[in-house]
Amino acid sequence: MHNFTPLPALAGGLLIGTAAALMLLLKGRIAGISGIVGGLLQPTHGDSSWRALFLVGMMTAPILTMLYSGHLPEVTATVSDRTLVIAGLLVGFGTRLGSGCTSGHGVCGLARRSKRSLVATLTFIGTGALTVWVVRHLLGGIL
């Protein structure tokens, strides 16, 4: 647990929760990122601009943190480009088929006490943990 960062994790989590709560209070919407993106891929009139604006706002965050820290965070991969492509395809297809991702099911759905979201969250954490075990401990991290 040498890499545990409790304070930034808790602070970041509270911000995410606050954003999701304000989203429901002000706009009556669930802050589920895969759903917000998915809605943009099948646009209906008058339902696209808030989605695009939310995503643009989200992407300003690293720049906003740079104003404070003086540098952009460096986001690096742990796997090859080919594996990233497979991962992306699975995440894109899976979140649409499963109607949600970490934010929609994990943060918003659980708060609505949705059994569906609880099952989804336990499922993706389960298969995620299994995948990491296979990649790191069975294959020795060679992807």
Place this chain on the structure above:
Amino acid sequence: MKARRSLVSLALGALFGLGLTISGMIHPHKVQDFLDVTDLGGRWDPSLGLVMGGALLVTLLSYPFILRRSQPVLGHKFHLPAAKDIDGRMVAGAALFGVGWGLGGFCPGPALTSLTTGSRPAMIFVVAMLLGMALHRAFHDLRQPHNHA
């Protein structure tokens, strides 16, 4: 009114993205270290659990009060998911998502947020993710060619 609503969407996105950035969840290794539950004494990193816990603390406490309102502050109605069934399709989707999440260490929010850091892996992942979403749409249309609702 329209400008104010746009500004709110932008600000809420920024707040959400700041949470992802500050918590460190934009880094694939932080996510994978959380999922590495068989390495409890070594690489396991509970941070992601605390991020979800912190977020849930706010949403669990606030949602019931918010949903007591007849309508949201800037809208006419609440848009809540109607589906309640735990069907095979939903579980299969969540399972596939988990495999991709574990493989790459990215989920949709962090990957999109990371784009402005200039991260090449995030760009590759996001393009593939959008393709995956489009593929789902194509399959959906194949199965139900007359239903575009």
